[in-house]
Amino acid sequence: MIQISLHKKLQAANGKVSLQIDLDIKKGELITLYGESGVGKTSTLRMIAGLLEPDHGKVIVNNTTWLDTKNKINLKTQKRKIGFVFQEYALFPNMTVRKNLEYALQKNQDKNSIDELIEIVSLQELQHQKPIMLSGGQQQRVALARALVQKPEILLLDEPLAALDAKMRSKLQDYILKVHRQYELTTILVSHDTGEIIKLSDRVHLIKNGKIKTSGSPLDIFTSQHTSAKFTFVGEVISIQKEEVVYIVTVLIGTNVVKIIAQESEVEELEIGNKVMVASKAFNPMIQKII
């Protein structure tokens, strides 16, 4: 159980923001902080990590107080058990993939965990390479693995996939889900990508003007009408074509391209690049094993 209450006046790009974030996170949950740039999502993560000091607040993680400004408790970053994945990976260029992970080992920690982590993120072949030789997606997998070496009590992901292309993103999302479940992590994700949020998170907190405006399950937050759909997918519109009387909307769902027939009224609001939910309720989808 993690209780967070943080208050800080921030100087953001569009004026002053008074950040006031209160969160209760259950063990094993993956929650997302969502909102426009400059509302204080990253600052919230940095305060949890002890990289930024709040004006006042509290952070209690599994009955250990990390921060309590009233009682003048403020654990150093080094003493907080956190995993942090930055958008720009922040791998150490002077060390190989394996050395980056080994650097994260705590005193007297067993080295075997490194092999296991390297295997989970499928980097066996690249473990002796320097980060500069790796693609963005591979580097972020190293960063994710490195963040897990010291068995963190919270995993903080600060827009970890923003610099990657759609295909890589989808693959990395699978890795994040995999480690989140396998290591029973409690994870806080900062993301702009609604598709990603729906795929990954249990709960979303929408931050506006420095405060949590709404909280709920991703589908509740991101879809205006409640559907009792038999199946739903979230994707991104890549093209809208007019064909005779109907429109063909091409949607990228994960790595698959799907064409959907839509009426003019449905297309009116859509633009290329929009996140959409594709749902069906009238038909029973077929399911077939792929050999």
Add this chain to the structure above:
Amino acid sequence: MIDWQPLILTFRLALITTIILVILGIPLSYWLAFSRSRAKPIVETLVSMPLVLPPTVLGFYLLLAFSPNHIFGNWINDWFGLRLIFSFEGLVIASVLYSLPFMVQPIQSGLAGLPKQYREASYILGKSSFTTLHKVLLPNIKPSLLTGIVLSFAHTVGEFGVVLMIGGNIPGKTKVASIAIYDEVEALQYDTANVYSLILLGITFIILLIVYLINGGYFKKNRA
């Protein structure tokens, strides 16, 4: 045959000065790169002063400070039995002050130019700032370190004004190559002056060339 002593003395002085500067320069550069203290601009200014000040000014004040008639010089004399004026030890101290900016500035800008996430990631992984400096930051600014070391060394080799003020011209103790050249010219020994000069010219050319070759990546295999 020329007297090799001034040249040997010069390189001994430069080597000792550079070693001391590495030890002093790294923590000082670290503090200057990351501190938010209000004293920082003042320290930065003091460190950079030898770049613009005539060496004779530094030499003049060191001469006063080191003089046994002065409080500081007297104290050093009483406590350590060191007579800094007209001595090799005095030259080392003067050279350290004189070449300080050449060590500090490249390292400071190297450290400040690293992404701040390197430090933060290391702290998050539970590592102290010392471990972070030694294992992450310094290995990633090797070109800056090399530049600092070589410039300090070369600058000390080229020292003249400060040495003249506080070292004088004692063979084997304070008569470095630059002084010896001046001396020979005054005695109209142009040939000897020329030999010293050519040696200094050649050595400094080679040292600087090696730095530019290394930092330009010319020694790396598979250079793109």
